[in-house]
Amino acid sequence: MSVCTSLVLHLLLDCQRDPQMRLLDKLEDYLCRGLLITFVTLLFIQIILREIFNFGLPWIEELSRFAFVWFAFLGASYAAKLNAHNRVELHLKLLPDALYKSTIFLVDMVWVIFNGLIVYKASQVIAELTEWPYLTPALGWSLAHVYYIFPLAFTLMSLRILQVQYNRIFKNIEPIDADQQQVKESVSVALGSGETQK
Amino acid sequence: MMLTLFGLFFAMLLLGAPIVVALGVSAMGVYVVNGDDFTSLIVLAYNAIDSFPIMALPSFILAGALMGDAGIARRLILVAETAAGKSHGGLGSAAIISCLFFGSVSGSGPATTAAISMLLVPAMIDKGYPRPYAASLTSTAGGLGIIIPPSIPMVIYGVTANESISGLFLAGVVPGTLLALALLTLNYFRSRKHGYGANDSESNAVSLRQVVWDAKWSLMAPLVILGGIYSGFFTPTEAAIVAVFYSLFVGVVIHRESTFAGFKSALESTTWLTGRVLIILFAATAFGRVLVENQIPNAIAESILSLTDNLYLIWVVVIAFLIVLGMFMETLAMILIVTPILLPIMTAFGVDPMHFGVVLVACCVIGFSTPPLGENMFIASSISRAPLETIAVKAFPAVLAMIAVVLMLAAFPKLSLFLPELAGY
Numbered sequence: 185m186s187v188c189t190s191l192v193l194h195l196l197l198d199c200q201r202d203p204q205m206r207l208l209d210k211l212e213d214y215l216c217r218g219l220l221i222t223f224v225t226l227l228f229i230q231i232i233l234r235e236i237f238n239f240g241l242p243w244i245e246e247l248s249r250f251a252f253v254w255f256a257f258l259g260a261s262y263a264a265k266l267n268a269h270n271r272v273e274l275h276l277k278l279l280p281d282a283l284y285k286s287t288i289f290l291v292d293m294v295w296v297i298f299n300g301l302i303v304y305k306a307s308q309v310i311a312e313l314t315e316w317p318y319l320t321p322a323l324g325w326s327l328a329h330v331y332y333i334f335p336l337a338f339t340l341m342s343l344r345i346l347q348v349q350y351n352r353i354f355k356n357i358e359p360i361d362a363d364q365q366q367v368k369e370s371v372s373v374a375l376g377s378g379e380t381q382k
Numbered sequence: 383m384m385l386t387l388f389g390l391f392f393a394m395l396l397l398g399a400p401i402v403v404a405l406g407v408s409a410m411g412v413y414v415v416n417g418d419d420f421t422s423l424i425v426l427a428y429n430a431i432d433s434f435p436i437m438a439l440p441s442f443i444l445a446g447a448l449m450g451d452a453g454i455a456r457r458l459i460l461v462a463e464t465a466a467g468k469s470h471g472g473l474g475s476a477a478i479i480s481c482l483f484f485g486s487v488s489g490s491g492p493a494t495t496a497a498i499s500m501l502l503v504p505a506m507i508d509k510g511y512p513r514p515y516a517a518s519l520t521s522t523a524g525g526l527g528i529i530i531p532p533s534i535p536m537v538i539y540g541v542t543a544n545e546s547i548s549g550l551f552l553a554g555v556v557p558g559t560l561l562a563l564a565l566l567t568l569n570y571f572r573s574r575k576h577g578y579g580a581n582d583s584e585s586n587a588v589s590l591r592q593v594v595w596d597a598k599w600s601l602m603a604p605l606v607i608l609g610g611i612y613s614g615f616f617t618p619t620e621a622a623i624v625a626v627f628y629s630l631f632v633g634v635v636i637h638r639e640s641t642f643a644g645f646k647s648a649l650e651s652t653t654w655l656t657g658r659v660l661i662i663l664f665a666a667t668a669f670g671r672v673l674v675e676n677q678i679p680n681a682i683a684e685s686i687l688s689l690t691d692n693l694y695l696i697w698v699v700v701i702a703f704l705i706v707l708g709m710f711m712e713t714l715a716m717i718l719i720v721t722p723i724l725l726p727i728m729t730a731f732g733v734d735p736m737h738f739g740v741v742l743v744a745c746c747v748i749g750f751s752t753p754p755l756g757e758n759m760f761i762a763s764s765i766s767r768a769p770l771e772t773i774a775v776k777a778f779p780a781v782l783a784m785i786a787v788v789l790m791l792a793a794f795p796k797l798s799l800f801l802p803e804l805a806g807y
Contacts, residue, residue, distance in 0.1 A: 259657020374497035
């Protein structure tokens with residue numbers, strides 16, 4: 185536990201320059217993409233097997249579902265890194281900038297506490313599942329292992345929330361607006377990338 | 383209980399907390415106040431994510447992003463542009479139909495408005511359409527795609543309401559077409575009256591046949607997805623997976639436009655879009671459970687019933703509420719929050735869940751293309767450089783027409799339910 189705390193603090197304090205954070209970013213990127221590619225490919229294989237060879241493997245669906253669950257929760261932490269979680273904040277943006285930023289800081293701290301409670305409660309579920317294991321029907325895995333995503337993803341998410349706030353307060357760096365980014369990308373799609381075709 | 387739940391929820395929301403946190407904290411709060419252990423909520427919410435149907439969500443998002451990268455979306459727009467060229471307000475109609483095509487592929491209203499505005503608003507201004515009018519067309523039509531199958535909001539509604547996603551896709555076909563027709567008709571008459579685009583036709587240098595032939599792989603994409611579902615080959619989730627590989631195939635082998643950078647950015651945007659929606663689903667499941675445990679929807683339904691039992695009146699109030707909410711809140715988040723509260727109320731009044739879903743999504747279409755707070759309006763304004771107020775004025779008749787269509791959809795359930803019933807859902 186204390187190792188964890190010191191690691192978190194260390195990562196936080198110099199998240200701009202140090203290689204650990206970049207390592208964490210890279211790991212997170214590869215893990216998310218890997219999980220997404222895994223479940224999409226597994227399901228495609230399953231469709232091919234069924235439609236063409238009239239044959240099914242029950243573990244494929246289960247494995248792809250677990251990859252998806254991990255992907256979904258890690259994606260939530262990824263969205264926290266991009267500050268992309270949906271808020272209703274139009275009315276707050278009318279406030280003076282300092283007041284707006286401190287309100288968001290406060291509710292984000294509530295968010296961190298909320299995540300902490302989820303990690304705590306999920307750890308209890310994991311402890312119970314370890315003591316009385318529930319084995320998944322097709323793969324025979326202990327469900328406790330799937331539930332490890334809770335402490336992992338929600339801790340990571342808190343780390344990302346603190347990172348965004350730290351950058352905003354001490355470095356004056358605003359996160360890039362992920363929604364705007366997506367809008368820009370779809371414009372370049374409509375216009376044809378670099379106008380190479382015409 | 384109701385006070386704790388909604389009080390905490392709205393307080394958190396107003397203070398700018400992410401929607402997940404507002405939902406989660408208020409659900410947790412009720413358990414803490416009651417002295418209950420909320421561990422069961424976590425297990426319950428986990429089970430909502432660990433489900434096969436919901437896997438359609440990331441798969442359709444990924445397919446949409448890859449279709450853009452593969453040049454599928456761009457060819458569809460070209461078809462719409464060429465096909466609609468010759469009548470009054472032809473380029474305007476092209477913009478509306480392009481929004482429909484692009485929107486059903488991209489699944490995002492603001493992204494559609496941005497893409498089509500960049501492409502067609504300058505062309506419309508060239509042809510003598512007033513700047514605000516051109517921008518109002520793309521901002522009102524930008525949301526149409528989300529009701530046309532394959533529709534991501536319908537996937538989310540289907541999962542939350544426990545309704546057949548394939549059935550919901552079918553249910554959206556007629557309403558989506560009606561909304562588009564309303565906008566097209568309005569554009570035709572307004573353009574004829576003011577003489578917009580009288581010389582549209584001269585631009586048709588490329589023949590329609592040529593453009594359609596060039597877009598054959600793009601036009602086949604919806605056929606593969608929907609044909610696969612309704613011929614019984616695939617579930618909606620599997621159809622989305624097939625769409626992913628179809629887009630990759632077309633982009634890499636046929637069009638040769640896909641890039642590795644585009645592939646990577648498709649994976650990335652799928653990650654955060656999925657993550658932020660599903661974490662809301664996670665919290666909304668817990669929130670919905672607390673609602674049911676405390677019989678809150680029943681209580682609301684009863685208090686409404688004590689005021690009126692006129693279903694039409696109730697629909698009007700619900701639709702007004704949904705459209706206003708849609709101006710402030712992201713579509714998928716809104717569906718996740720509103721469904722557990724409103725669906726039990728509406729079914730208590732005898733409304734079919736599939737019918738309610740269609741009206742809900744149709745209200746979302748209007749919500750984000752509506753002045754003064756719709757997202758599409760801001761984007762159209764910044765791209766066309768027309769002031770927001772002038773666009774709002776020009777968009778007003780279109781918004782009224784869409785509201786009229788939604789009221790009609792609410793009053794005549796058959797419009798939504800006819801196709802799914804025919805197909806046996």
